[in-house]
Amino acid sequence: MKALRILVSVLLYIPDRVTSLAGNVVTALIQIWSNKIRSLLTVLGIIIAVTSIISVVSMVEGFGSYVTSFLRGLGTNMMVVYPERERGPHGEYLRPAEMTIEDIQAVDAGATAIRRTSPVIFTRATIEYGRQQLAGIDTRGTNVSFLAIRNFDVDRGRFFAAVDVDAGAPVCVLGREVLRKLECDESLVSDFVHIDNQRFRVIGLLKSKGSFMGENQDEMIVIPWTNALKMYPQRRNYLAFYVEAVSEDKIPDAEGQLVRILRQRHGLQAGDPSDFGIFKQDEILKEFHTTRVIATSILAGIVSISLLVGGIGIMNVMLVSVTERTREIGLRKSVGAHRRDILLQFLTEAVVLATVGGGIGIALGYAICYIAGMHPDMVEFNVPAWSVALALGFSAGVGIFFGIIPAFKAAIIHPIDALRHE
Amino acid sequence: MPDAANNVETSSVTTPTRPCHAVAVPVIELIDLHKTYRVGTELVHALRGTSLTIRENEYVAIMGASGSGKSTMLNILGCLDVLTKGIYRLRGQDVSRLSQTKLARIRGRQIGFVFQSFELLGRTTALKNVELPLRYTRTRHRRQRAIEALKRVNLLDRAHHRPNQLSGGQKQRVAIARALAQQPDIILADEPTGNLDSVTGEEIMDILDNLHAEGQTIIIVTHEDHIARRCRRTIMLKDGQIVVDTGNGDGLPLHDRSVANPPDEAATKP
Numbered sequence: 001m002k003a004l005r006i007l008v009s010v011l012l013y014i015p016d017r018v019t020s021l022a023g024n025v026v027t028a029l030i031q032i033w034s035n036k037i038r039s040l041l042t043v044l045g046i047i048i049a050v051t052s053i054i055s056v057v058s059m060v061e062g063f064g065s066y067v068t069s070f071l072r073g074l075g076t077n078m079m080v081v082y083p084e085r086e087r088g089p090h091g092e093y094l095r096p097a098e099m100t101i102e103d104i105q106a107v108d109a110g111a112t113a114i115r116r117t118s119p120v121i122f123t124r125a126t127i128e129y130g131r132q133q134l135a136g137i138d139t140r141g142t143n144v145s146f147l148a149i150r151n152f153d154v155d156r157g158r159f160f161a162a163v164d165v166d167a168g169a170p171v172c173v174l175g176r177e178v179l180r181k182l183e184c185d186e187s188l189v190s191d192f193v194h195i196d197n198q199r200f201r202v203i204g205l206l207k208s209k210g211s212f213m214g215e216n217q218d219e220m221i222v223i224p225w226t227n228a229l230k231m232y233p234q235r236r237n238y239l240a241f242y243v244e245a246v247s248e249d250k251i252p253d254a255e256g257q258l259v260r261i262l263r264q265r266h267g268l269q270a271g272d273p274s275d276f277g278i279f280k281q282d283e284i285l286k287e288f289h290t291t292r293v294i295a296t297s298i299l300a301g302i303v304s305i306s307l308l309v310g311g312i313g314i315m316n317v318m319l320v321s322v323t324e325r326t327r328e329i330g331l332r333k334s335v336g337a338h339r340r341d342i343l344l345q346f347l348t349e350a351v352v353l354a355t356v357g358g359g360i361g362i363a364l365g366y367a368i369c370y371i372a373g374m375h376p377d378m379v380e381f382n383v384p385a386w387s388v389a390l391a392l393g394f395s396a397g398v399g400i401f402f403g404i405i406p407a408f409k410a411a412i413i414h415p416i417d418a419l420r421h422e
Numbered sequence: 423m424p425d426a427a428n429n430v431e432t433s434s435v436t437t438p439t440r441p442c443h444a445v446a447v448p449v450i451e452l453i454d455l456h457k458t459y460r461v462g463t464e465l466v467h468a469l470r471g472t473s474l475t476i477r478e479n480e481y482v483a484i485m486g487a488s489g490s491g492k493s494t495m496l497n498i499l500g501c502l503d504v505l506t507k508g509i510y511r512l513r514g515q516d517v518s519r520l521s522q523t524k525l526a527r528i529r530g531r532q533i534g535f536v537f538q539s540f541e542l543l544g545r546t547t548a549l550k551n552v553e554l555p556l557r558y559t560r561t562r563h564r565r566q567r568a569i570e571a572l573k574r575v576n577l578l579d580r581a582h583h584r585p586n587q588l589s590g591g592q593k594q595r596v597a598i599a600r601a602l603a604q605q606p607d608i609i610l611a612d613e614p615t616g617n618l619d620s621v622t623g624e625e626i627m628d629i630l631d632n633l634h635a636e637g638q639t640i641i642i643v644t645h646e647d648h649i650a651r652r653c654r655r656t657i658m659l660k661d662g663q664i665v666v667d668t669g670n671g672d673g674l675p676l677h678d679r680s681v682a683n684p685p686d687e688a689a690t691k692p
Binding site for chain 2: 020023030031034327328330331332333334335336337338339340341415416419
């Protein structure tokens with residue numbers, strides 16, 4: 001019976017708490033609205049902090065998803081294997097490192113986790129067409145698998161075929177950016193250009209892919225690797241190659257297999273370091289992760305300073321407010337307000353003030369992302385829900401932390417002194 | 423709620439009748455009240471051994487020059503302050519040395535204040551102002567009770583006006599409604615007409631007279647004779663002691679004459 005009575009009293013108490021909290025929030029909003037400018041200046045720090053959280057987080061996230069989608073475009077299961085000579089303590093090369101077409105063929109044939117391979121010769125070449133001359137254009141000598149491994153498409157003309165590779169045919173496929181820089185249109189297809197003084201027929205154009213981290217993927221010349229070897233014969237024993245694993249989760253298997261095959265073929269002993277390097281996408285991700293950490297720590301710095309400033313502002317204005325409203329506190333106490341009621345009222349006010357600041361900050365953050373996103377070269381920004389929650393949580397936390405002292409000061413005012421206050 | 427209710431109930435063990443219509447338990451009982459303040463290094467004796475009994479439905483004026491201790495008396499009667507020495511029983515419950523929390527609860531439930539300068543919350547409506555004490559005592563049906571209280575001061579048509587849209591007299595009527603909302607044991611009015619012109623002041627006094635006629639116990643602190651004359655009993659304070667107490671034998675309201683006991687009879691009761 002007694003337990004029932006306690007239960008009932010608790011159940012009756014809960015809605016009462018809720019309505020009194022709602023009442024406090026309404027009182028706080030009225031108070032904030034009646035001091036608009038003061039409130040706005042007070043929460044400036046919070047606004048700056050929250051704006052930074054929202055905009056920086058969504059930029060980092062935006063770049064993150066861009067990197068991910070770029071890597072997908074790069075070929076999700078791709079690796080690049082290249083000869084790398086072991087270096088001594090002073091950076092000198094210790095012994096020659098070789099990578100021949102036979103090595104690549106052995107990997108292609110022997111590794112079950114590898115779907116396809118493609119030899120590649122990286123150079124920078126000069127391309128000439130008519131009076132136009134472009135120097136230092138990224139040029140790749142490769143085979144037909146390149147298109148599939150790197151997720152490239154040809155949307156005009158054709159890519160070179162196996163016969164072109166076998167014959168070392170002087171044909172090339174150009175990126176759109178090269179075309180633009182040569183000031184040509186698509187009629188360049190089937191016309192001739194000079195690459196490092198060799199005559200090449202343009203047989204196709206790569207579909208545009210956009211730029212990534214300063215590297216424009218559209219500024220590229222692709223030629224058969226056999227032809228590249230004719231131009232740069234010294235590369236014969238120093239080939240690199242692309243590898244595509246059969247699936248994303250087979251990448252470690254593929255890596256293990258190719259390492260085993262190459263080490264065996266190069267006659268390396270168990271303790272010897274490998275004479276080749278493997279470049280995987282997770283290294284791009286690692287690179288990006290570092291950038292992300294830097295951005296996040298800069299953000300943390302801005303946010304903590306402005307939250308501190310904002311918090312002190314709130315504390316200051318709440319102390320003023322308590323003094324201004326001493327008589328009101330006295331009246332409330334004389335009609336039965338407990339210290340707890342007054343404490344909660346002023347604490348609610350501080351939290352509401354901070355949260356309103358947070359709300360303005362979120363709106364500004366969204367605006368900044370929207371405006372920044374209007375630039376054509378910018379990645380797409382998405383404001384993640386967790387950053388909004390984090391921002392609001394931070395502002396409310398600042399409100400509680402810096403509001404507790406003024407609220408406590410209000411709560412302990414003696415009603416007689418308060419009513420006598422002028 | 424349970425505390426106050428329990429205390430009233432335990433006290434009613436000694437007095438068989440229920441407190442709300444019992445004459446036997448005085449509303450207010452002060453025994454040898456002392457209050458000392460420390461102002462700087464000096465001790466100020468605001469009240470020195472005051473004893474006083476106020477019964478149900480009395481209408482008392484407390485008068486005295488400034489410094490006579492009447493403000494202190496009001497603060498103590500209103501449970502805003504605690505006493506240094508002595509006993510204060512409110513409806514039989516000893517409230518002399520209660521904690522701030524318990525005093526707040528008593529202020530909310532048993533005492534209605536009316537101040538000289540109204541003390542309304544400026545940014546809310548009359549109705550919300552009247553609801554305020556009910557919010558703090560977590561009373562249910564606040565809106566209903568607030569409307570009833572406004573009806574009693576004849577100000578229902580101004581329920582949704584803010585204080586700055588009301589005249590001084592109307593503001594004071596809202597304040598009286600606020601004091602009434604909780605159906606308190608006593609209404610404590612501190613110079614209720616002090617900020618009003620004489621005509622409006624008379625209106626406010628009419629309202630208080632009516633409330634008294636309806637059975638409300640009212641205590642007014644004033645220094646104006648014509649206000650005091652409308653009350654049924656006058657207590658004059660000087661240097662912290664009662665120097666005049668007219669008692670309420672001469673001016674009892676007609677409908678109450680048969681019920682009320684003379685004060686000396688109560689004093690002789692054990």
